[in-house]
Amino acid sequence: MATKRGEAKVRPGAPADADLTAALPWYRLMLVARRFEEEAERAFRRGKIGGYLHLYSGQEAVAAGFLAVLRPDDIFFTAYRDHAHAIFRGTPAEAVMAELFGRQTGAVKGKGGSMHIFDVGRGFYGGYGIVGGHIPLATGAAYALRYQGTDRICLCFLGDGAMNSGSFHEPVNMAGLWGRDGMCPIVYIVENNRYAMGTAVDRSTAVTDLASKFGIHGIAHERVDGQDFLEVQRAARRITAQVRETGRPYAVEAVTYRFAAHGAADLFQPYRTKEEVEAWKARDPILLLEQALRAAGLLDDERVEELRREAEEVVAAAVRYAEESPEPPPEELTRDVYAP
Amino acid sequence: MAAVTTYREALRATLMEEMDRNPAVVLLGEDIGVYQGTFRITADFLSRYGPRRVIDTPISELGFIGAAIGMAMLGLRPVVEVMTWNFSLLAADQILNNAAKLRYFSGGQVEVPLVIRGPNGAGVQLSAQHSQSLEALYAHFPGLLVAVPATPADVRGLLLTALRGRDPVIFLENAALYGVKGEVPEGDAALPFGQAEVMRYGRDVTVVAYSRMVHLALAAAEQLAREGVEAEVINLRTLRPLDGETVIRSVRRTHRAVVVQEQWKPFGAAAEIAAIISEEAFDLLDAPVERVTGADVPMPYARNLELLALPHEQDIVTAARRTLYRQ
Numbered sequence: 001m002a003t004k005r006g007e008a009k010v011r012p013g014a015p016a017d018a019d020l021t022a023a024l025p026w027y028r029l030m031l032v033a034r035r036f037e038e039e040a041e042r043a044f045r046r047g048k049i050g051g052y053l054h055l056y057s058g059q060e061a062v063a064a065g066f067l068a069v070l071r072p073d074d075i076f077f078t079a080y081r082d083h084a085h086a087i088f089r090g091t092p093a094e095a096v097m098a099e100l101f102g103r104q105t106g107a108v109k110g111k112g113g114s115m116h117i118f119d120v121g122r123g124f125y126g127g128y129g130i131v132g133g134h135i136p137l138a139t140g141a142a143y144a145l146r147y148q149g150t151d152r153i154c155l156c157f158l159g160d161g162a163m164n165s166g167s168f169h170e171p172v173n174m175a176g177l178w179g180r181d182g183m184c185p186i187v188y189i190v191e192n193n194r195y196a197m198g199t200a201v202d203r204s205t206a207v208t209d210l211a212s213k214f215g216i217h218g219i220a221h222e223r224v225d226g227q228d229f230l231e232v233q234r235a236a237r238r239i240t241a242q243v244r245e246t247g248r249p250y251a252v253e254a255v256t257y258r259f260a261a262h263g264a265a266d267l268f269q270p271y272r273t274k275e276e277v278e279a280w281k282a283r284d285p286i287l288l289l290e291q292a293l294r295a296a297g298l299l300d301d302e303r304v305e306e307l308r309r310e311a312e313e314v315v316a317a318a319v320r321y322a323e324e325s326p327e328p329p330p331e332e333l334t335r336d337v338y339a340p
Numbered sequence: 341m342a343a344v345t346t347y348r349e350a351l352r353a354t355l356m357e358e359m360d361r362n363p364a365v366v367l368l369g370e371d372i373g374v375y376q377g378t379f380r381i382t383a384d385f386l387s388r389y390g391p392r393r394v395i396d397t398p399i400s401e402l403g404f405i406g407a408a409i410g411m412a413m414l415g416l417r418p419v420v421e422v423m424t425w426n427f428s429l430l431a432a433d434q435i436l437n438n439a440a441k442l443r444y445f446s447g448g449q450v451e452v453p454l455v456i457r458g459p460n461g462a463g464v465q466l467s468a469q470h471s472q473s474l475e476a477l478y479a480h481f482p483g484l485l486v487a488v489p490a491t492p493a494d495v496r497g498l499l500l501t502a503l504r505g506r507d508p509v510i511f512l513e514n515a516a517l518y519g520v521k522g523e524v525p526e527g528d529a530a531l532p533f534g535q536a537e538v539m540r541y542g543r544d545v546t547v548v549a550y551s552r553m554v555h556l557a558l559a560a561a562e563q564l565a566r567e568g569v570e571a572e573v574i575n576l577r578t579l580r581p582l583d584g585e586t587v588i589r590s591v592r593r594t595h596r597a598v599v600v601q602e603q604w605k606p607f608g609a610a611a612e613i614a615a616i617i618s619e620e621a622f623d624l625l626d627a628p629v630e631r632v633t634g635a636d637v638p639m640p641y642a643r644n645l646e647l648l649a650l651p652h653e654q655d656i657v658t659a660a661r662r663t664l665y666r667q
């Protein structure tokens with residue numbers, strides 16, 4: 001097992017390599033995703049968004065790093081912290097925000113809300129609310145891709161909390177089995193943000209080396225610094241190529257941190273200290289990428305300001321769109337229960 | 341043209357026919373391949389279709405039913421065998437929270453053309469954990485279809501519809517019926533869901549049943565006929581959708597109804613059917629709707645107690661007589 005932890009490589013004066021140049025649009029997308037979450041939380045406080053609202057702030061480099069290298073015809077699944085995944089894949093922020101607002105123009109017509117964003121046209125197969133419940137689906141989907149004779153692959157994002165459920169171990173064992181025949185081209189990406197709601201990893205599992213848990217199911221695995229977009233992206237490029245080639249599953253534990261509360265409704269966080277949160281903010285994935293891009297001469301104050309303003313505008317437009325969109329018509333209530 | 345075949349052979353032949361016709365059909369389940377299937381429904385399938393289409397799974401109901409849902413989302417047509425429906429409870433979250441709801445919460449972007457099949461209900465002396473009838477549980481959930489075939493013709497017709505449909509189907513077989521013979525029409529004999537069959541016509545009392553209970557109802561009707569009571573026997577074929585219309589049409593003539601189920605009485609299928617009759621034919625009833633059900637206890641092991649816990653032909657006869665105010 002290759003365990004890798006690295007700091008962001010800030011190399012003053014270093015020449016811009018291809019990775020860095022390609023990272024610029026992802027810096028912009030990460031700004032949009034962050035701004036999106038901030039505005040969603042504000043709308044939640046204003047009572048514009050109901051139900052649960054789980055924000056991805058702090059974890060952006062994980063999904064961005066992998067989705068940056070995913071082929072357009074590949075697919076992916078995730079849990080309920082899913083807004084950023086959609087935005088990174090190109091789902092208009094308007095459609096995601098309208099979904100949170102429960103509008104007809106939402107990503108799933110106002111029928112799923114925050115936890116069930118789907119964009120199947122872009123390979124995003126959801127958005128699931130039961131912890132771990134999507135892992136079997138993604139595993140079967142990966143089998144189907146191979147069965148159909150394609151070289152498409154499937155990504156399955158999951159949280160550290162999901163790894164203590166049967167929904168994790170059962171399908172991952174099957175992926176290990178199917179992988180022996182090259183029939184399971186899936187990458188499991190553990191977004192280890194250290195807390196399953198309020199329960200720290202070391203309070204919920206005796207084995208805190210989460211990547212190693214894939215080993216007992218015969219799946220190769222490694223750990224990456226989930227705050228470092230460039231490191232995640234490099235690993236993702238290598239891993240996805242290998243999985244596409246072999247049809248064998250692979251697992252990555254991305255060590256990351258959630259800046260926001262578990263859900264927007266959580267006013268208190270007795271399970272962690274403010275100091276801990278602040279310490280992690282020094283390793284804000286957007287900040288780290290920004291530093292790397294500045295060091296490479298690809299960003300300066302002016303450009304950063306411009307991109308931030310642009311992100312604000314994109315999200316402000318999404319909020320306006322959501323507010324102005326109609327509610328789903330009453331006929332929508334009984335649609336999509338069965339095939340028409 | 342019709343050929344006589346068994347319930348098991350109808351299952352096998354229909355699965356094979358669809359697998360030959362449609363390469364998207366794959367089978368998953370415990371011991372369906374090398375072992376040839378606990379009830380030999382899939383005997384020889386592995387050698388015929390290979391391990392990519394006949395997938396022996398670990399004992400991981402949650403895992404393989406969930407994986408089958410994922411396969412269905414990507415356009416395959418998985419058919420999962422549960423060794424018995426009792427074990428499906430291990431996958432309840434996958435069936436109820438994913439298969440049943442995916443079309444809805446994805447705003448119609450995803451569909452789950454999945455069939456889960458296997459024996460439901462009591463066997464012989466299998467006791468509490470292996471004898472349950474779970475149809476009411478699954479029929480409760482919008483998004484699922486629930487088929488309850490009673491005859492080989494039902495098996496073929498309903499399975500063809502299930503395998504060509506676009507929604508998840510809970511296909512409840514009955515192990516006691518696997519050897520039952522019956523005529524099966526050849527050719528495209530797909531039976532639409534939500535169409536009950538009147539198996540026997542009668543003017544005095546309507547007996548509504550499904551799955552194995554249809555056979556008890558038919559035997560009871562024979563006995564009643566000898567007493568001069570003409571019972572009409574309705575085989576529901578599917579519980580979701582439920583063909584209330586055929587039931588109401590019959591009750592309109594008989595003014596009496598007995599509903600039969602193997603499962604426990606509270607909150608069961610019979611309660612739903614009785615409610616539909618009272619909602620739509622209240623004024624036509626000459627007697628309260630009778631329910632014949634299993635005893636409200638976990639299934640005991642001892643044969644004498646087990647027999648007491650299951651509904652019998654005689655219970656239906658007695659219930660029918662009660663609706664006619666006869667002793």
